[in-house]
Amino acid sequence: MFPAKFEYYAPTTVNQAVALLKKHRDAKVLAGGHSLLPTMKLRLAQPPVLVDIGKVKGLAGIKVAKGGATIGALTTHATIAASKDLRKQCPAITEAAALIGDMQVRNRGTIGGSLSHADPAADYPAVMIALGAEMKAVGPKGARTINASHFFKSLMTTALKPSEVLTEVRLPPHQPNSGCAYVKFPNPASRFAVAGVCAWIALDAKGRCAKASIGITGACATATRASKTEAALRGKELNEETIAAAAAQAADGLDCLSDIHASAEYRAHLVTVLTARAIQQAVARAK
Numbered sequence: 597m598f599p600a601k602f603e604y605y606a607p608t609t610v611n612q613a614v615a616l617l618k619k620h621r622d623a624k625v626l627a628g629g630h631s632l633l634p635t636m637k638l639r640l641a642q643p644p645v646l647v648d649i650g651k652v653k654g655l656a657g658i659k660v661a662k663g664g665a666t667i668g669a670l671t672t673h674a675t676i677a678a679s680k681d682l683r684k685q686c687p688a689i690t691e692a693a694a695l696i697g698d699m700q701v702r703n704r705g706t707i708g709g710s711l712s713h714a715d716p717a718a719d720y721p722a723v724m725i726a727l728g729a730e731m732k733a734v735g736p737k738g739a740r741t742i743n744a745s746h747f748f749k750s751l752m753t754t755a756l757k758p759s760e761v762l763t764e765v766r767l768p769p770h771q772p773n774s775g776c777a778y779v780k781f782p783n784p785a786s787r788f789a790v791a792g793v794c795a796w797i798a799l800d801a802k803g804r805c806a807k808a809s810i811g812i813t814g815a816c817a818t819a820t821r822a823s824k825t826e827a828a829l830r831g832k833e834l835n836e837e838t839i840a841a842a843a844a845q846a847a848d849g850l851d852c853l854s855d856i857h858a859s860a861e862y863r864a865h866l867v868t869v870l871t872a873r874a875i876q877q878a879v880a881r882a883k
């Protein structure tokens with residue numbers, strides 16, 4: 597299992613990385629290498645040039661402030677899982693990070709790498725959609741911000757352009773009377789999500805659902821939103837019955853995947869069960 601030959605560059609600034617990506621067509625960014633290197637060793641990908649961003653300063657780290665949280669693209673899953681500040685403001689993302697793969701994967705893999713790779717079974721995409729996260733990308737024409745709703749395009753395809761580097765993820769500030777949670781059904785071998793659901797719920801002064809945002813991963817070719825469930829929750833008093841009725845619609849209209857791990861029917865069922873659990877946890881936290 598040896599990869600095909602490639603040229604290797606290790607820039608020290610984002611601008612250098614972008615310039616290398618612009619110069620070398622079909623070059624690939626290398627972050628933690630936990631998704632890219634296996635595909636290269638299996639010769640599923642043969643990039644002629646790797647641009648290793650591991651030496652670029654300022655791309656790793658977490659800042660949590662009143663205006664929201666910022667997570668650098670090179671921040672590892674282990675660092676995110678261990679962040680007490682992040683857990684206080686947004687427990688769904690630390691939960692998702694803690695459930696990724698095993699210790700080795702969490703110590704090397706990065707949030708930027710995971711989001712850019714857009715594996716259909718990756719955990720973070722559901723969280724990004726539910727929380728309304730924004731991705732900052734830097735390319736030859738400068739920086740731009742992409743909302744999570746427009747970031748995940750299709751199977752392993754994002755809105756990033758070939759010469760853009762994802763530099764950070766921004767999470768909106770915590771809103772009073774809101775709560776979020778991420779739950780998943782992991783593949784017993786890899787821990788990738790057979791299905792995973794993130795729910796973000798805001799309550800009004802009477803304790804009813806003011807707003808619901810629900811992201812789903814693992815079930816389809818790309819992460820998606822449970823729009824029908826969100827609409828069914830809005831304005832409702834949230835108890836076991838209303839949550840179950842809304843969650844039962846979570847897989848409506850989804851084109852669920854069928855593979856050796858699970859049938860489309862089983863994934864659709866998992867989505868409804870996990871959606872109910874995620875909503876219940878999010879509501880408990882909002883209260």
Ligand SMILES: Cc1cc2nc3c(=O)[nH]c(=O)nc-3n(C[C@H](O)[C@H](O)[C@H](O)COP(=O)(O)OP(=O)(O)OC[C@H]3O[C@@H](n4cnc5c(N)ncnc54)[C@H](O)[C@@H]3O)c2cc1C
Nearest residue numbers: 625627628629630631632697705706709718719762787788
């Ligand atoms: C055994 C195993 C189990 C795993 N289990 C899980 C799991 O349970 N849940 C889960 O979500 N993931 C899981 N993963 C995937 C893991 O989280 C990877 O770390 C992650 O998907 C990729 O991150 P990376 O930093 O390793 O990126 P890399 O492998 O270096 O890169 C991945 C892709 O993203 C691109 N890229 C990387 N960084 C950037 C950037 N900043 N800007 C633009 N493009 C970029 C690369 O060019 C490449 O195409 C698992 C992986 C393994 C090997």
